[in-house]
Amino acid sequence: MTTRQTASTRNSSVEKTNTKAKSRQLKIDEEPINNVKRRRTEQNDIQNIHIQYDSLEKYGYHFKNGKLVSIETDKPFKFDVFSDNEENQKRYETIGKLVDNAVFELLEKTCHLQRVTVPVDAKKSEHTSFIFTSNDLVTADYLMVIIHGTGVVRAGQWSRKLIINEGLKIGSQMEYIRRARAAGYAVIVTNTNLNNFESSRFLRRSTICPIRGSSTAEEHGCYVWEHFIHPSHAKHICIMAHSYGGAVVLEMAHHFLKEFDKRVFAVALTDSPMTVYGRRVKKNVLKMLKQRMINWVVDTEEVDTDLGENDCCQIRSAGILVDFASSNQCGLAPGFQSLYSILQATKTKMGGRTLRANLMEPLIDVNSIHYRQDAVENLIDDEKLMFQVQTILLHFTDVERIILACIQENPSRTVAAAEKRITMINQLRRILDILPTLQQALEQSTSDLLKNLCSILSDQRFQIILDILNSQLTTEQTVSSNGFLAAKIRRIFSIRSGFDERLDSLRADVIVVIDDVESLEKEFSERFNMPVRYNLTNTRGFSLEIIGEFKGVLPANVVSVAKKQKSTFITTLQLAHLSDRFELLYNDICLLTDQIILILLAKIRPHFGCMYKLIEAISIIDMIQSFAEVSKARDYVRPMFGLNTKIIKARHPVIDLFGQQKPIANNIELCKEMNIILVTGPNMSGKSTYLRQIALLQILAQIGCFVPAEQARFRIVNEIFSKIRQHDNLFTGQSTFSSEINHIAFILNCMTPNSLIILDE
Template identity: 30%
Template sequence: MAKKQTPMMEQYLDIKSRYSEELLFFRLGDFYELFNDDALIASRELNITLTGRPTGDEERTPMCGVPFHAAESYIETLVKKGYKVAICEQLEDPKAVKGIVKRDVIKVITPGTVMTENGNDARSNNFLALFYMVKDAWILVFSDVSTGEVIWHRITDCEKRSDMFDALSMYRPSEIILPEGTVLPQDIKDFMDNQFSNIVLSPFSTYHTQREVAEKAVTHFGDLGLMEEDVWEALGYMLLYLEDIIKSEISHINYVHQLSVGNRLILDTSSLRHLEITHNLRDGGQKGTLLDVLDRTLTPMGARLLKQWLESPLTDVNQIQRRQAAVAELITRGAERSHIRSLLDCIYDFERIVGRVETGSVSPRDLTALRESLAVLPDIKNVLSTCASLSLTSINDCIQDHKDIYDLLCRAIADQPALTLKEGRVIKDGFNPDLDELRSLATNSEQWLAKMEADIKEATGLSKIKTGYNKVFGYYFEVSHSKSEQVPDYFIRKQTLANAERYITPELKEFEIKILSAKDKIIALEYELYQQLRNDIKLVIKDVQETARALAELDVLGSLALVGYEENYICPTIVMNGQINIRDGRHPVIEKFLKREVFVPNDIFLNHDDEEFLLITGPNMAGKSTYMRQAAILMIMAQIGSFIPAREASISPVDRIFTRVGASDDISTGQSTFMVEMKEVAYILENATHNSLIILDEIGRGTSTFDGLSIAQAVVEHICKHIHGKTLFATHYHELICLEESYSKLKNYTVAVKEKGKDVAFLRRIIKGGADRSYGIHVARLAGLPNSVLKRAEVILESLEDQSHDASDLNNRVIGGQPTNVVKPTTKQVSDSPLGNLFTHSVVDSLLEVDVMSMTPIEALNKLYELQEEARKGGGK
């Protein structure tokens, strides 16, 4: 039978029962202690010593601990690994309490609510998500608690998982709140497990009714315009969860906007990944991404905003042109640009600092950073006042100098404050007279005592009086027996010695009390003054946040201007005629990191008239994928308002960019490369529109030649017949070039190749026309395959080509009673079915159209010669 628990352990277990999912940091003196399973987890994850403690059980209870003054870094480590941490503090002074000190949890820190300076990546948002399922819709809410931003999205089709995948990919939340009754579908869970690490699911229930929850949001956010009741409910659940977790005011969470699908270019999960916009495919980092090239921002706020711009470009022409005008002005006015950037370099992340002001976790160094940031605002406004573009003048209007707060911080906060309040010396000398007196007592007690002694000597005539101190009586005046009769009446005898008497006075006792309690009083008064200062700043948090967001936009525009100036980018003309016309476009990432050769520029021309679908053939490694990625990336750059690497350009904004590039397995869900490819293609065909840009690379290569070629042709035909989106389609199936004859808006393009014997050079230039063969063996030779393997491959290839040319051609198939031209591969089938030349289907078509009976002999001979030449060309003769 287990022994009775100690009172302290009973208190711990009672608190732990209310925070069963969290690691409980239980304050004991100067340490936070963890017990039982929490201790085992913390010991393993933090690599700290696991010990034991007698707590009443027969066996020692596992425990480990960390110093309270250094706990922040340990907590951040645990949170980054996906754990929740509950901070249980002592709510009473242990010196003033007999028995067990009252304790309780003062806040919970979760991956989505961490507010510490080092707990988040300064240059990326840390979004908390809420998924709320109602009868006919999903409500998604994303909030960065550290910045106060809230984005909501309503998905009316509950079965449309792609919208949820896209939102998750864009905001990459670290935690998801699930209000009571909301259950995530398994495919969403699988997607999160596959794409992200350490996402925490947080079920949440409340005693409030749905109406009360909605009213909570209305009261907090005020007028947000007309919104459905269920959206208010979702926002209310988020607020209730945050209040329960943070356990402090959250009025800084006030910047609410909808994820407006109609005004932005949608980049789905695959496009964000394949195009490497903000994360690379290699390790998920920023190196080698478009963000890496364009990010010359100087503030964390600007870095976060640029990332949001890249993941959510604009479609509204007016907004794009406004950004372009601002970038253009900053490019042409180099002195002003440099001055603005030098000022921005002095600004800290005060968007997150004011969030910590609101929640009570702001440090003295944070306030110093805020003060230094506010100091440069008047100079920034002076420079912006000379600017003419609408975006820059609007930014200037949104920036306030916050002079009152700046002056208050200058008067209140020391030039070099301590890291924490308990270290003292945070409030500046001269700010508060009582604090100055206490500090003077603490630092100049000897001088104060000497002055008091001199005053007493002068007042009483006791020239031999001395001052002293002991632990029993404290401070005292010592007078010899011979002079004791001269002692004034207000002297109080405390001790008699052999040769002297010791006295105290009310003034000396008051001095003693001040001296002995000065340190505690200094800490208490500094804390009181600090909290009052925090409350004064809280009154203007919303205005300061607006200034921070305006500075972030200025920083991004300045970054785009600097990159555009240094890299010689041009301003694309925004048009509405459906055309994309880019002359000598360059891939910004490859161009930036290309070391040994010059990047070869290429033209990109797409429209809905005669070049809607570009079928690009040519060898692997020749640059097809680069060309297509380049087209998509230049469109993204243009639609965020950036200049682009090209000689000249005019573009019509697209509503979506779809990409299917590269090959990868999805091992976690057991899906092969080909299955992943087909799912992505299916998604594109289902969601692409007339105004979309579609990038497809090597469709069908993950299966057999016949299946792959059939699928590739069917996809081409479907896009040409039903979608009519602007499409770049690269393929190694050069047999598909004959489709140009069937579709007037499809044009063949290929990569220029220079051959010399068995050697081949890829010129990286995209030109009109189609490739008449593959160059697989040439690429294998470049890759360094052994000569014996290459020679054997050539023999096998020649044999296969001969068999293919000898086989009969079956070109006309009847599907649903209608004849359909089907492209056939040049390789031999496994079955015994006869095969013909893949290109002879056009010869047969021409032959069937000939009216032999009406032709003269010479016309018939010429036609026969023409058909023969076409057959030879198709067969590679």
Template identity: 30%
Template structure:
């Protein structure tokens, strides 16, 4: 249920949302992936007053100590703001108290799944406070540039102040160490805008039908080996880059990794040993106001994990020894031993050499006990000896209990069998809740001796304890706590010094995350035969494959070509049911996203223009939560797209208008298509409205394509070819063929066939070409030729290949122009014949006998 919290002067009062009673829990798919779902993100939102909406955002990830600041000049519908917030999926959203009833708050509430709101007093939203926190928390070498940036972004600074001052320090009672917080300013430009509905429809992060399935783009690409790499991959998919230089650098790095097998194997092997560096560093720099025993114990764990992290960095430097791309060389330089030598030396002087982070509870406890070197504190050494002796006593106790003739079942002899009882097989186990306990295999005879207490019987074992073991556990626990307490001062000194170098360690963590993501891309490229794309002004794909469907149907998937330029920007794709229209348009969109995150794509050749917006209207289900029908939902989505689409965007439309009557659906499809053509965006429009293809066929920028199928043996068998072909769908009456295959009654099929023939004849008479349409085809062909020549001028083809291509282009142009000229002749002859026939019919209707008259004779009336 949606809830928000309101506060004034530091008080927090839970309140029910106004919409809670009428708005059930939403079933909208989330964009969070299971591997990164534990992030705790808080967002502060500050809005300007006036007609032009300027929104300041500050998002803090409390799990990774990262702050993202953004200031957006948005439209009245706040589409950019909602998209940006939705990508991060904050667990709580902070608003100014005066914005409790604002339009922005209600729009955010309606578009995000069950947000929790907190309203803060206006005095906490201060740009001066934001600048002061920036001085205290930002990395020293980034402070000046961030202050300059925030100086011109007043609302982002206000959001930063409210979030840091009120939420983290007052509500969570935590303080960041000085100069240790990662702060990034992300402008609204620089990344592709992908709205939340498109993220769900294209299954970028999560499968629509099964949330646990890996059949999504994130599930496919997530070959990462570190938590940092998985988080970076998710963020990159949701915000693909539009910076050509950045993408080229990633392509070069992936190519470098995929072509050097030894380096690639070494990098993947090194990355397997990394702990979650971001969370470790966050735990170190985010200090609670009161030091509890739990915090002291966790601090020791953090230092051990930090040692594991720092010791693995130099291996990355060594693994990238053969790197040649600029991005890999930059990562290698960041991981050089000189950059973190002071931290490594500090840890080596304090911790024992062989201490590493362990996942098993008992091993981790032992590592905490012995992490600090001996001799640092004599009392610490004594406490360790006590701990060691108590553990040895526990082992001896189990050995005595399990020894022959030490304990037995009731009586020394079995009265029924007249034989001595068997020994008991005992195992000493440990978990963090019960500490040491005894485990007995289930096959041992019962009842157990009275010495055993707290007995729990499970399927294949019995778990229990003894009074002596309980006392030893308490002794061991006291010794453990004493060791941790005596180690605390040494550990805190180490952590204080590490905080001074936090910026270096965070940068290395980001570099390792980038390396992990690039190595995952290289893994995909080599194992799935992916190709490096080019960045050009045209979308050209040869033998492209749907990356997700290809994995599911690896032996059956049929690749297809795609080509789109400004003269073929609106592509109408027709075809019968199940012919692959949806798969075709989705594959183009998914490959575009892959290309703009720096990944290779599943094709034999691919070039892409930089796409700044991606919209998809492909859902076909009713929105039951909002009591909205399929047709109303798709009209709402199309209204959203038409309001925000711009040149340089891409739109996918699948089966628009089929939720209403054929006449209304076609009319709306034509009107919406006209608007999309005028937007100069790339549009892939899959439809069953064949009249749409006919009506728009002569428009500049429109191309008709279809997915082909074959009907054989008198329409008794239909074969889907899943091949894209030029032109509208041939009139093969595929629907009637499918109806015949499902064994409808013959009389129904006969009537349907007769009606279809009559409608076809009407369409033929209606489709007679006029000279104006033929001339528009000629103009369209000339514009296409001009565009092809411009592309050829900018191409990097060899001279011989270019000459061959130009000769083929010339021949194709001549053939197509001749076809158009022939159409003009046929059209003229048809019109003359039609006019003559119409004249004869008119004369006959008047009783005129033309054979009785000369050419100039006057008609004779009867």
């Protein structure tokens, strides 16, 4: 029997068939979309996995002005790059190892140290460690040994974390090495944490093998003493050690007691728990160390305050008025848009360093603050005096650096060292020559501080040193222009004519060479009918510069041609010979002049005590004029001091200068009855800015500067603590909460009734 489908049944079947077809088509269409999504997910997973590179540049970072910053944006190092914190930590550790290599390169290139293998008799296939030493280790009378703490740090570092986050100046040892070298010390930089290596002897198995002579930090220290310090000529040794480095010092003193007692005159420690480490050695060792070892520890007392002693060392405070975290949170650290940057109107490097030190450790004595305020007010009221002081200060170079170069007893005798000493001695003479002018200007002042500083400049020893220098140095200006050749000519004629016959003979030969070069200059100018001038560079030697577009034919004796913009530089065979002749004469003159200068320095060295007072005087004068210039230009007022703090219409000093809009003035009032203030408000309303403003104005007032307000009265505080923002720290294993609790605990343990505490959220 045949069954006939109705129309409705047929339509239903067609709809089912169409639905199945559409379903299949949808699955086909969805498949590539899902594949795309899957591929995107895989790409995101790849981006969230750390890829190890072999250089900082491939990570997008480099060291610029001593700080690790992004190559593209100049922003500091960023930890949170991946969503997975484990991958962030892997990236951080890899970058840390690359920072180690960068520091090693800087020790060799910048500090001019050489890498020495430990052990010294290592075989080719043997794994080794290394240290860094200066090239005068065998001959120098003075030696500094630097020992870092435990952990991941390597040679040349105090803290890898500080190098990455704050820069080389704070986290590395290079500043200490530079100062030691400038003072004539040989240097040994130890590497106590490189103790072992991983040996893969069997498939899928590895063993940790110690490095001979460096299996522990203590063994490394003793090996360095036996093979490097003991054979050296140094009779005066000082040691600088951080944290666990103190234990290494104890071990060296224990094994080499007699030699240690005879040759080591000072040991400086920082944050080293010597009470724990001292239990390992005998009492006679501790007694010997106690006479020459000081341990500086973090404390709320002023820097260098005596905190007592223990069995093996004296203890002193390394504490500062403003703790390190607060200095960054409140904007004290040097950098753009900081309190340091808005006050940086100093004219000398010494003044800048003194300003930085005062920001980190303001005054707490009211009389001393008034003393400075009177000097600032004197300069603000007397514009002529301030202009004279500022103009004279521009002639002062870094006196501190000059003194360090002059007090070396066993200096290097190379041409480069001779050039440096000749330049320094001439700078010293010019500084002493201009001192009477500064003294005359300060005699017009009415403030007691400026008058006292003026009396320091009247020390008769300055004139004695100047007379000794003028007896042998040229007082006339030989060359008025600047440049490479002018600097060489000034060095050539540094010593008075007639003082040394050999020197006069060599200088006469130099004049002949210069005359020959000038003759060639005139000859080529007439030949080409174009302006021609000669110059001297370190790479080309003497060359002739043809000024303008040159389209003529050069003579056959031209050996090199270079074009720069519209000028053509040519060197002939005769000029090349004259360059060689000039260089030989110049080197001989520098070495001969250096011998005379070393004798001269020996004569003035007994009178050099006054120069340290000069550094202090110039630094304070420069800082005071900086305060005066900033206060006058930005309409600051002189603050008063009393039992309460009350500021009317106070302005944030940084926003007042750098802000895009004029800051809103706020009133601040703190007193005994109202010593806790709770600041509330919506997000982005300026609560944190208001808190920072209080701390910055307090510091401005206590360093002796005027403040941005209509009226101001402050209560003197002895410490400033702040907790404005805290982050988790995977390096130390602290969460955000743990970090905040530790910071609050530190504040509670250290605060006093005279503390200013700022807490944000």
